[in-house]
Amino acid sequence: MAEFKDIITQDTHILKIINVAKKIAASDISVLITGESGTGKNLLASAIHSSSHRGSGPFISVNCSAIPDSLIESELFGYEKGAFTGAVSTRKGKFEMAHEGTLFLDEIGDMNISVQTKILQVIETKTFHRVGGEQPIYADVRIISSTNKDLVRKVQKDEFRMDLYYRIREILLHIPPLRERPGDISLLAQHFLKAFCKDFGKKIKGISNVAMNYILKHEWPGNIRELRNIIRTAVALNDKDMIWLEDIPVRTEFAPQESEEARETSRFESLSLMEVEKIHIERVLRFCGWNKSKAASILKISRPRLHRKIKEYSLREPK
Secondary structure, three states: OOOHHHOOOOOHHHHHHHHHHHHHHOOOOOEEEEOOOOOOHHHHHHHHHHOOOOOOOOEEEEEOOOOOHHHHHHHHHEEOOOOOOOOOOOEEOHHHHOOOEEEEEEOHHHOOHHHHHHHHHHHHHOEEOOEOOOOOEEOOEEEEEEEOOOHHHHHHOOOOOHHHHHHHOOEEEEOOOHHHOHHHHHHHHHHHHHHHHHHHOOOOOEEOHHHHHHHHHOOOOOHHHHHHHHHHHHHHHOOOOEEOHHHOOOOOOOOOOOOHHHHHHHHHOOOOHHHHHHHHHHHHHHHOOOOHHHHHHHHOOOHHHHHHHHHHOOOOOOO
16 A cells, blocks of 8 residues: 655645645545646555554545446446346446445546436445445445546546546646656656666666656656656666666657757757758758759859858758
């Protein structure tokens, strides 16, 4: 079970979130944690539970986006023997399993409206019925929810109940994406390196400066989960004493596409003034079909000076 000390950060905003979470942990106030996938919402929820008076009780997590609509009710509330085909025995649901503990409704934004209505009723009455059952069951649970969706927008579109929204978000904690926490990237990378070296029995001294710079510039659309998996793979496949750039299998298929202007700027950042001048003169010559008079006019230099530049940079007209 995670604790607040397990949250690796030096980011001011995250430290403020942890401070608020510590203050409300002891109460039974409902918490809604928002943020992109992979930012650590589950870790924060688990830490809140561990620090509460329910810490010795169960922490039951339900991924609402992973359960089909046809099964979500039986998953949450359980079912009686014979309630439907295949129900060969009575089974407890997540609410019942979380009695005197915490129920973490992960990605609650993906839950359908009909189940939202029943969730609201359970929160308000602390009772529910198993599927196919008639006997009310009491469940004393604290609700912590998370979502990577814009619930306010979903409420406005009648895709999420407003009354449920206000019941689950007595306290709202928003975790920013990793790209907005650059100070945490190297800290987490070093933490994961140490942890996975221990797991795989490797003796890797560190991450090279070039590799770390590459890691720092990556957008990390998968956030901490993506960074963790990248370092894990790099350690598992590494047979050297350092993590080098070629060891970082960063995937870019989900990263924002860089504009042509940004790519051009990035390319010229490492070039000297003479190298930039050479590239520019060569482009103008190609544009003019190597008509030197026209090229000199565009470059706003004399033809003799252009000849000197062509000789200086060893430029040759393609045949």
